[in-house]
Amino acid sequence: MMWFNIAKAQSFMPTQGTQIAKQVDNLYGFLLITSFIACVLVIGGMLYFAWKYKRKSPNDKTAYISHNATLEFLWSFIPLVIFLAVFVWGWFIYHEMRTMPKNALEINVLGKQWAWEIEYKNGFKAVNEVVVPVNTDVKLLLSSSDVIHSFYIPSFRIKQDAVPGRYTALWFNADKLGEFHVFCTEYCGTAHSGMIGKLRVVTREEFDRYMEEGQEEGSLPLAKRGEKLFALKACASCHSVADASTKVGPSLYKKFGTEEHMTDGTAIKVDENYLRESILEPNKHIVKGFPTGVMPTFQGQLNENELNALVEYIKELK
Ligand code: HEC
Ligand SMILES: [Cu+2]
Known part of the structure; x- marks a missing residue:
């Protein structure tokens, strides 16, 4: 079944950095080859008939042909089967791409004009460079502090918009060491084209070392910063955090x-x-058994980084 692996010709496709990249390329190769065959059949048939039924003398009359049921059935049915197969095939890949693995390594990525700000759980921050361990499920939690950006890693064949006002996510499991491009693929203003980053896939040991070095800069882990904010913004006066007891909230x-x-x-899953x-x-959805309008809004009082920490x-x- 690997006959359609033409897309493996690495000369015109970026390196395949994940299993999903390979699957995407296989599907792409299949589409390319079936399209090519269809093109040859249609254009070739057209040229052949133009030649075959060319008027050869003034009295040369082509026989009257109205239709051919078998042919008509075949040229409708075969493409239908191909389209359905491509749909199912694509659906499986898409499903795998979009289903976030449990226990993935999480990294916050904030898009802003015009850079990617990366923050790891331990509070280490970097700009335009994501470092991840090889053969590990990694989940990027994307947000934006201004306009829509889009985080694209061509070698992994994945892309996700970073939308202001909400979280979106992306996951991958890189199986090749090395450095890969990251592009912003949503036009986001003057320096959009300069919004270029890189993703470095390193060994586990190297990743751990990278994290340790980052922490030496005295940065507080993300959750610790959240804990401080939680006290500072007086969330603690209305919410208990050590047990299930109810306060005001x-x-x-x-x-x-x-x-x-x-x-x-309604029932809502408690996610990011x-x-x-x-x-x-806070007043958009009120938790059952609690009053409306009691929790103040923190809109405008927390930036994206603080929100991530909380x-x-x-x-x-x-
Ligand atoms: C004056 C009291 C008060 C303060 C201060 C307060 N909250 Fe709340 N919070 C509530 C109440 C009451 C609810 C439930 C009603 C609702 O859904 O809005 C709630 C709901 C929530 C929920 C949804 C909880 C659930 O069980 O679904 C979260 C999360 C939350 N608050 C976080 C925070 C954070 C973080 C802060 C601080 C930045 C904060 N709150 C500050 C009163 C408060
Ligand atoms: Cu951008």
């Missing part, structure tokens, strides 16, 4: 990943976006 202990029931009857919304727009802190309350 619901306890946030072991809340992440659960399902929360709202006064309007729910936490963001709860903090910035979200990380609440995620780690377990």
